[in-house]
Amino acid sequence: MFRKLPAVAVAVLSLTATGEALAAGYASRTLKVGSTGSDVKKLQRYLDRVGYDTVADGQFGPATRGSVAAFERAEERRANGRASRSEQRLVRARAGAAQAEPESEPAGEEAYLDSDGMAVAPESAPDEVRAIIEAGNEIATKPYKYGGGHGRWKDSGYDCSGSVSYVLHAAGLLRRPLASGGFERWGERGRGSWITVRANAGHAYLIVAGLRFDTSARKRTGNRWSERMRSARGFTGRHPEGL
Secondary structure, eight states, rough: OOOOOOHHHHHHHHHHHHHHHHOTTTTSBBBOOTTTTTTHHHHHHHHHTTTTOOOSSSOOOOOHHHHHHHHHTTTSSOOSSOHHHHHHHHHHHHHHHHHHHHOOSEEEEEEEEOSOEEOOOOOOOHHHHHHHHHHHHHTTTTOOOOOTTSSSSSSOOOOOOHHHHOOOOOOOSSSSSGGGGGGGGGESSSSOOOOEEEESSSOOEEEEEEEEEOOGHHHHSSSSSSSSSOOOOOOOEEEOOOO
16 A cells, blocks of 8 residues: 655655755756756856857756757767767867867958957958947847847847847848858858858857857856957857958
């Protein structure tokens, strides 16, 4: 006969399970929606470092599932959004490589950041570069918003590809917003002399006149601009013709 456990016993079991989750070692279990703990937070940090915008809160929710699925697609694995132990180790390896392999310097003359963290175009910059920098300054401090910039150009916030789409549109280089994966086929192959879009299935960012325009930069600079490059590993490079 089934006997119902006392409420105290249920509470003790629940606390024990929670403690085990918090103490779980990295890559010691499969992580999925509903998982919590320090290993989830590490996974989120590694995903973010590789280029998949992810908040490291230790809670494996739909957003983290989306980042994992995007990583799986980029690595040509089954994209089920569940981080297996082997995939967690792979994310960690990719994050380590990203930290060790910075983006090479751009070929064109470089812009710089002023005291407010906004970009200033070099005097020799083409009109398109000036337009990108001006548009980037307009939205540099707007918050990250999933899907932002895809339904309308003027939005309350922008995601990674929405940000890149906005500034390229302002320069007359893009008619409609593209998702990150769409930028893998945009423009010409390789790195440009002034403008380079780096994209994979889960993230997109822009290098213009030596500055990085990237939603992930907001975590360190307070806005989307950064003078610090990041690894191009795992990203496709594309550029507009002639730039």
